[in-house]
Amino acid sequence: MGTAPRWFTDTKDGHSQWYIERFRSMAADGADLAGEARLVDAMLPRGARVLDAGCGPGRLGGYLHTVGHTVVGVDVDPELIAAAEQDHPGPHWLVGDLSDLDLAALGEPEPFDAAVVAGNVLAFVAPDTETQVLTRLRAHLRPDGFAAVGFHTERYDLTSFDQHLTEAGFVLEHRFATWDLRPWRDDADFAVSILRVPPDA
8 A cells, every 4th residue: 555644653542443433423403514515416316426536434435325325435444444334334335545546446436426535634644745645536427516515724735725726637617615605705714626527537
C-alpha cells in the first residue's frame, strides 16, 4: 500500500473507538449527521453510484444508501469499517488507502457518478500525497462525474488544493463556505468544493 494517511499513524490507541462512540452518541441524541450527504444526493439522479472516500464509521454512505444510491465506502482504518458494517448495513464497505485506491481489484470495477470526501479527509492524508489521492479518486469517476470535497482551510491551504486538483485532472466547478451552500468568501474558515471530471475525459 502507499504512504499511510496521517490520521492512521498519528492517533493514540483507542482513538478509533472514541470516534465511533462519539458519532453513535450524536446519532442517538438526534444530531443531524447527513448534511453533506444531502447535498450530494441533490446533485444526483436516484440510483447513482457514489464513492464515500474516507468514510469513517459510515454516516454519509449509510444515508446515501437509504435514499436509493449504490454506495461503496473506503477507509484505511479497519475499526471504522467494522463500525460502518455494523451500524449501516447495505453499502459495500472496504478497507483501503486512498493514495493507491484500486477498487476494481476489490470487486468494484464500475465507475462512480460522484464521490463525497467530507470530514477533513484531504486535510489528513499523508503530506505530499494530496495530488496522488485526488488522481486516484478521479480515476474512479465517470466522465462528467464529480467529487464534493470539504475541509477546514487552516488545515489545507486552498491555493495548494487548487493546484493539486488541477494536477489531478479535475475542474473546480463551485465553491461554498459551508455544506448548506453559503456563499464563498475569502475569509471563510471552511471550504466545500465541487470538482468536475471533464465530460470528454
